[in-house]
Amino acid sequence: MMYSFRFAVFAIPFIFLFQTELFAQSTVYASVVSTKLFVVGAANANTGLYYQRPGVDTAWTHSGASRIRAFGVATKMSAKGEIMYISSGNGLHKTTDGGTTWRITTGWEITEVLGVTPDQRNGDIVYIATAYGIYKTTDGCFTWKEMNSGLPTLPFTSCVIIDHSDPNKLFCATEDGIYISDDAARTWKRTGLHVANARVIVQHPTDPSTLFAGMENDGIYVTHNGGAWWKKCEAGIDHTTFYAIAFDPTHPDTMYAGGYVSGVYRSIDGGSSWNRQGTGIEYQNIHSIAVDPTDGNRVFVGTIFSGIFRSDDAGEHWASAGLPGAQVYRVIIQPY
Amino acid sequence: MKMSSIILINFLFLWNVSLSQQMSREGYLKAYADRAAYVTAAFDTASNASFNTIATRYAHNSDIGLADSMLLEVLKDPKGDMFWMFPCMNAYLQGKEKMSPAAKSAVRTAWKTYAPYRGDTENHWAMYYASLFIAAEQWPGLPGSEWYNGRSSDENRMEAKEYIIHWIKVTTTIGQGEFDSPDYFPEYMNAMLLLAEFAQDPQMKQRGLMMLDYILVDFAAEHLEGQYLGGFSRIYEPAVYKPLNSVASAFAYLYFGTGQPSQTGWLTYAALSSYRLPQIIYNIATDRSRPYVERERKRVRNVIRFGEEKNPPVYKYTYITKDYGIGSLQGGILQPIQQHTWGVRYTYGYPYTTIFGLHPYYSSLELGMFFPEELKPLIADVVASKGTYNNPDKWTGSSPYERTFQYLNTLVVLYDIAPGTSTGHIDGFFPANLEQRLVDSSGWIICKAGDTYVGWYPLQDYEWIAGKSPDQKEENDFWRLRSHKLQNGYVIEVRSKSEIGSFETFAGRLRSHVPKGVLSPGAVSVRYTTLDNEKMFFAFPDIRKLNGKTIDLSKTKLFDSPFLHAEVGSEMLSLTYKNLRRVLDFKNLRIVE
Numbered sequence: 001m002m003y004s005f006r007f008a009v010f011a012i013p014f015i016f017l018f019q020t021e022l023f024a025q026s027t028v029y030a031s032v033v034s035t036k037l038f039v040v041g042a043a044n045a046n047t048g049l050y051y052q053r054p055g056v057d058t059a060w061t062h063s064g065a066s067r068i069r070a071f072g073v074a075t076k077m078s079a080k081g082e083i084m085y086i087s088s089g090n091g092l093h094k095t096t097d098g099g100t101t102w103r104i105t106t107g108w109e110i111t112e113v114l115g116v117t118p119d120q121r122n123g124d125i126v127y128i129a130t131a132y133g134i135y136k137t138t139d140g141c142f143t144w145k146e147m148n149s150g151l152p153t154l155p156f157t158s159c160v161i162i163d164h165s166d167p168n169k170l171f172c173a174t175e176d177g178i179y180i181s182d183d184a185a186r187t188w189k190r191t192g193l194h195v196a197n198a199r200v201i202v203q204h205p206t207d208p209s210t211l212f213a214g215m216e217n218d219g220i221y222v223t224h225n226g227g228a229w230w231k232k233c234e235a236g237i238d239h240t241t242f243y244a245i246a247f248d249p250t251h252p253d254t255m256y257a258g259g260y261v262s263g264v265y266r267s268i269d270g271g272s273s274w275n276r277q278g279t280g281i282e283y284q285n286i287h288s289i290a291v292d293p294t295d296g297n298r299v300f301v302g303t304i305f306s307g308i309f310r311s312d313d314a315g316e317h318w319a320s321a322g323l324p325g326a327q328v329y330r331v332i333i334q335p336y
Numbered sequence: 337m338k339m340s341s342i343i344l345i346n347f348l349f350l351w352n353v354s355l356s357q358q359m360s361r362e363g364y365l366k367a368y369a370d371r372a373a374y375v376t377a378a379f380d381t382a383s384n385a386s387f388n389t390i391a392t393r394y395a396h397n398s399d400i401g402l403a404d405s406m407l408l409e410v411l412k413d414p415k416g417d418m419f420w421m422f423p424c425m426n427a428y429l430q431g432k433e434k435m436s437p438a439a440k441s442a443v444r445t446a447w448k449t450y451a452p453y454r455g456d457t458e459n460h461w462a463m464y465y466a467s468l469f470i471a472a473e474q475w476p477g478l479p480g481s482e483w484y485n486g487r488s489s490d491e492n493r494m495e496a497k498e499y500i501i502h503w504i505k506v507t508t509t510i511g512q513g514e515f516d517s518p519d520y521f522p523e524y525m526n527a528m529l530l531l532a533e534f535a536q537d538p539q540m541k542q543r544g545l546m547m548l549d550y551i552l553v554d555f556a557a558e559h560l561e562g563q564y565l566g567g568f569s570r571i572y573e574p575a576v577y578k579p580l581n582s583v584a585s586a587f588a589y590l591y592f593g594t595g596q597p598s599q600t601g602w603l604t605y606a607a608l609s610s611y612r613l614p615q616i617i618y619n620i621a622t623d624r625s626r627p628y629v630e631r632e633r634k635r636v637r638n639v640i641r642f643g644e645e646k647n648p649p650v651y652k653y654t655y656i657t658k659d660y661g662i663g664s665l666q667g668g669i670l671q672p673i674q675q676h677t678w679g680v681r682y683t684y685g686y687p688y689t690t691i692f693g694l695h696p697y698y699s700s701l702e703l704g705m706f707f708p709e710e711l712k713p714l715i716a717d718v719v720a721s722k723g724t725y726n727n728p729d730k731w732t733g734s735s736p737y738e739r740t741f742q743y744l745n746t747l748v749v750l751y752d753i754a755p756g757t758s759t760g761h762i763d764g765f766f767p768a769n770l771e772q773r774l775v776d777s778s779g780w781i782i783c784k785a786g787d788t789y790v791g792w793y794p795l796q797d798y799e800w801i802a803g804k805s806p807d808q809k810e811e812n813d814f815w816r817l818r819s820h821k822l823q824n825g826y827v828i829e830v831r832s833k834s835e836i837g838s839f840e841t842f843a844g845r846l847r848s849h850v851p852k853g854v855l856s857p858g859a860v861s862v863r864y865t866t867l868d869n870e871k872m873f874f875a876f877p878d879i880r881k882l883n884g885k886t887i888d889l890s891k892t893k894l895f896d897s898p899f900l901h902a903e904v905g906s907e908m909l910s911l912t913y914k915n916l917r918r919v920l921d922f923k924n925l926r927i928v929e
Contacts, residue, residue, distance in 0.1 A: 033709070036720070037720040037721060038721075039721045040417055040418075040419075040453060040455050040456070040460060041416050041417050041418070041419035041420075042415075042416075043415045043416075044415075047453075065451035065484070065485070066451065067417060067451055067452055067453040068451065068453060068454075069453060071708075089453060089454065089455075089456060090451075090453065090454045090485075091454075093486075101481065101486060102486055103480055103485070103486025103487065104485040104486060104487060107495045107498070107499075108461070108465065108495055108496075108498060108499035108502070111454070111456070112456065112640070112708045114708055131640040131641075131708040132640065153644065153645065154639060154640060154641050154642075154643055154644075154645075154646065156640050156641040156708070158708075175641045175642065197711075199710070216710075216711060216712075241712060243710060260710070260712045260713070285710075285712075285713055287710070304710065304713050305713070
């Protein structure tokens with residue numbers, strides 16, 4: 001399904017941020033859960049948020065607390081790096097000054113925060129996916145409310161996303177499949193995907209009715225009608241557990257996926273068929289993938305215990321890009 | 337070790353044995369003071385820079401200048417998360433009025449710049465929030481920019497207070513999650529000692545004091561000569577087969593005067609504290625003049641997925657005599673990695689004073705129930721720090737295919753293991769130093785450990801494997817009973833000389849009490865008449881009948897024994913010993929005697 005990029009710019013306002021001519025530079029952010037062995041109370045290597053500017057920086061810079069087991073990272077895109085969020089074992093951390101100072105915004109009730117998704121249209125609204133379900137703030141992270149109505153009794157949620165076209169519509173990945181909310185997380189119901197152990201869900205950048213879900217033990221599923229009906233992606237896939245799926249935001253028919261000992265898969269036909277792609281990364285556990293909005297050939301991958309890998313030729317060749325030994329749960333790329 | 341030290345330890349050990357006979361309050365306090373002095377003696381002249389040394393030097397006015405310089409040194413590179421927070425705060429408060437401005441400033445700076453990990457389990461949170469509460473009280477009115485987490489003093493104090501109140505309420509209504517852990521006992525003790533000793537908020541101080549009583553009497557009621565008895569949420573090797581090696585036993589030495597003398601750093605802040613064990617708890621810990629049953633209800637650590645509820649109940653049953661204790665949890669996955677489902681512990685044959693069994697199961701599914709990381713890499717992640725987890729020869733762990741049924745000193749354990757499970761065998765631990773380990777023609781394995789006799793009736797074929805624990809260089813120190821049948825089980829009978837007479841009498845009685853098992857996949861059960869002629873029927877997983885009457889474990893109270901009583905949901909624990917009574921009333925934050 002093809003949509004012109006120009007159409008997307010006008011149809012979905014925030015997507016214009018990806019328009020390449022506006023940005024000369026991008027910054028890659030990586031959330032590190034641990035580096036090799038992590039034992040609570042021991043002298044562990046740093047965890048937390050790292051960032052670098054491809055082509056400018058030769059090393060990764062650490063920001064914020066170093067002992068928090070960072071699962072996820074997100075930015076308020078219009079704030080150009082001033083407002084960032086880290087979801088972590090310790091809770092949800094936020095900076096409003098580009099990382100000079102950070103504040104933990106959640107209390108004792110909220111722990112094991114696996115993902116964070118700010119509403120890009122309303123800076124006061126942020127959702128977090130946690131081992132204990134979904135929480136939401138509507139006041140810029142000062143207070144949080146549990147939003148688990150309709151989710152399973154044990155509402156473990158590894159990922160939550162906001163529909164590009166409707167800020168009241170959300171999807172989340174639970175141990176009971178993919179759930180949807182049409183009322184800004186007040187209530188949830190299961191979508192047509194009844195497969196257990198969903199790990200990740202992503203939405204097509206320009207076609208909001210198309211979503212892909214990565215599963216534990218059951219591959220990748222796609223829906224083209226907003227979640228009512230799902231189809232398993234079979235062509236070219238011979239692995240079963242997928243933690244990461246990503247679109248090239250400027251050419252959404254190009255997609256990447258990865259998971260347990262899978263290396264990286266690429267699709268150039270909008271997910272209809274896949275090929276295990278590239279040399280140098282074949283047997284890695286892939287946990288996160290991000291394509292640079294300023295250069296679709298530049299792809300970063302976060303691995304479990306092998307740090308960051310990078311490709312500059314759309315996944316044909318890969319090389320280590322730092323943070324050796326790190327468990328990198330999330331990589332995002334922010335154009336500035 | 338110097339000869340003088342050996343003599344001192346031997347003297348203290350013998351003295352403790354004699355002290356374990358009950359004594360007057362005055363005598364207890366004197367003996368306690370001597371033990372506390374023995375503990376801190378290891379630190380007040382030590383030259384290594386550690387919080388234990390620093391706190392002790394401040395408390396004893398032992399070269400304050402040196403303590404200051406040690407403090408500056410250890411604060412150069414803070415590490416240890418909540419294991420750093422509580423000793424740091426304790427050392428600071430021991431020396432606050434004595435230390436140099438530079439040392440004082442270094443502590444403040446550390447709490448501004450070093451951001452500890454909050455952890456992922458109950459003991460972590462207890463230490464983290466107790467320490468944070470005390471720190472926030474010490475530095476009131478500071479903005480978020482003065483704290484490592486960006487939250488103000490008031491916010492930190494309130495959050496910590498809320499968590500501690502929440503934890504106490506959960507513990508006193510549905511039970512502790514990391515319950516009865518011989519190795520994680522000190523974490524809770526040190527968290528509560530900090531509150532009891534240093535909280536300025538009188539209610540928080542009271543909470544700390546009451547929880548010290550609560551934690552200690554929970555141990556006291558299942559204690560035998562320094563050993564924690566029964567099933568445990570978490571225990572490490574080698575403490576699981578050398579019971580006095582656990583850190584809880586060091587606390588038994590300090591507070592109960594039992595077990596072995598210890599100078600572990602875990603005891604430092606207890607030994608420096610003004611908290612004194614109430615007489616009634618000491619009496620409960622040491623009076624074993626009559627056998628009794630201790631029933632308890634705890635809860636499973638937070639289940640985050642692959643389960644039906646967040647904190648399912650744990651049912652614990654322990655039978656205790658002056659010679660031995662046999663105790664069990666109901667079985668199943670109640671804690672990841674370090675569960676000890678059942679065991680017999682006795683007073684003979686130190687250090688190997690135990691016989692127990694398990695299904696050494698491991699799986700990413702079990703870990704995923706409690707840890708949020710991805711399932712498939714999780715086993716390797718856990719093994720990196722807890723190396724025995726996926727070892728089929730390990731001696732700790734839970735299994736979804738194991739269940740128990742205990743009545744007094746008789747225990748039935750059944751297994752119905754699914755084909756293809758990570759480990760397809762069950763193991764039993766038998767110390768090599770048993771006086772007798774006879775394989776009788778009746779099928780019973782009959783053991784003698786001093787005045788304690790243990791019978792083990794395997795329901796399936798098995799083999800004996802000589803074993804050597806990691807620190808054992810030459811001789812084998814245990815026998816492993818291994819059975820490879822997936823549908824399996826055994827019956828355990830324990831009696832002491834004072835209960836049944838001679839070992840020969842015990843063996844003769846066992847021969848006429850042979851269990852009858854049904855061992856088919858999905859249909860595993862056993863019928864057995866105990867040595868006391870009680871008829872037990874147990875069908876895997878959860879049908880338990882005694883003399884034809886179904887046992888309903890869900891009616892188990894939080895505490896139920898001659899010494900302790902607490903109803904589920906009550907927030908209240910009653911202690912009773914002869915004419916002494918003490919009620920810990922957490923609802924009204926008061927102690928009634």
